[in-house]
Amino acid sequence: MTERRVVVVGYQAAELLDIACVTSTLIAANVHGATPPYDVCLATPSGLPVTCSSGLTLQGQQALQRIAGPLDTLIVSGGIGREEAAASRVIVGHVRRLARESRRVASVCTGAAVLAAAGLLDGRRATTHWQYAHELAARHPEVSVDADPIFIRDGNVATAAGVTSALDLTLAFIEEDHGAALAREVARNLVTYLQRPGNQAQMSMFTAGPPPGDSLIQRVVDHVTGHLDADLSTATLAAGAGVSERHLNRLFLKHLGQTPGRFVRRARTEAAAHLLASTSLPMTAIATRCGFGTAETLRQAFVDRYGIPPSRYRLTQATA
Template structure:
């Protein structure tokens, strides 16, 4: 790795890598800390694997470790615990969890990236703490580890000496926060400009999923209803159908939605169906009639009205916005300035 600071008073950043780790979870923080050294930072970066050997990431790229866990005796100022797609296997790997505990015990601060939060939780390091993870997995984190107070909307969460961050690119956000803590806002701002990212991105994860921002319900009957809507938005989700599914009265279903979801059953179903239609428009070429049927709107006109009412655009216009990255527009002369030059494109974790 380049840009290592070797002067006195440097800060040690240890990044734990393991087979199946997600590449960007590792390289995002590395780029932030390495870039900080170009603006007066004082970071030493070390990749640590279980045995000191290289590991293969989930993308197939090989990463060379600097040392083994047994050789990592120096106290780290920051430990970065990345995640991986196969988090379910990771949290059942006792040797992996033991390493996380050992490295954390020898670090002043621990920061997880994406599903790395599952490793911290399984190692018992998030008990009683607030935490976050990728919006797609926040509900799983809450269900598997009920002692963790999961915030599904946060980009990153700080609770004592432990920090957790959302989806893969949120590793950049949490690393920038650490640079600001160590080196000041001016250095962090310079790094953000250098990497062409927001120093503090607007909004939270709720912009990515209706389901993720629905509070986790401890009512099994309501969870059953919510899961059924999410799994098949196009099915029958009338109030009476929900009541039959939950085995309670329609009035009770409505009361539970108001108390725990903060919306009527009909409004919640429409939001989930809208999200499903958006996903189909973003990724496929199906006709609007097919999308309307699959998402549960029934007809293209009903779909169009929902889009205009909630998003202010038609389904066709929404689809067109995902046909290009905007490269042609990006090559045209633009107004100078930062971060206004990023305003047209919001990063996705």
């Protein structure tokens, strides 16, 4: 192909940012010398205008029904109109058809619901906006839904978590297609990070949700997050709470969906990520402050959680 044909699928009540983060970033890549350039098109049912969830109206550039492959990339946007889109035979049928003629397929945010309805996520690991991950998992048990990462690549299918994570995924596509130098140039032009790691969590455990419903668990959680450098073994936590280890495990699984040990490891790793991004503390000091003991233990936990070593995370995220 002389151009990389990219089709972005929009529909009524799609999210404007889901669309614009993709299209604007790819056009910026063209401006900065992408060769071959991206030929970007917004496809809508029958080529009709769509009113986005923000109230703004976008004119479809081509009718979804009339687009033919081969395509480089097919991307389905998300939005509050996802349920109607996922129930539309026209949208789902043509997305399924075009996916067979595309080098890679992607969704942004709740656009994953359309890919799932088309059977394109069957047997794959996928993500979506953290608020709708449970809904996607319940409706499509054949999909392995992971609400944590900002984007996931499984074979030639990618899913991005929500809204601005489309920017991160698109920058990853540009780097894959044209190299890191062009991706960096585009990121600088857009005044954004070069690329947040795909395994970076959508939401921190410290801000993601309401306090657990059990007062005992709340006390343990408060103790953990306030004393990361202390002995936080399950035995010690259980003794401090006045319950058995087995009962504490049951309560954590019921209210937080994870064991005390996993909660502690995640709390320490997220705290380390914050310090890496916001301070110039050496790795050994961060490891000690967050309760890891050694820099190597911190590195292992960080790779398990984010998929990259802490040194690389600091290079891409540091603000201090």
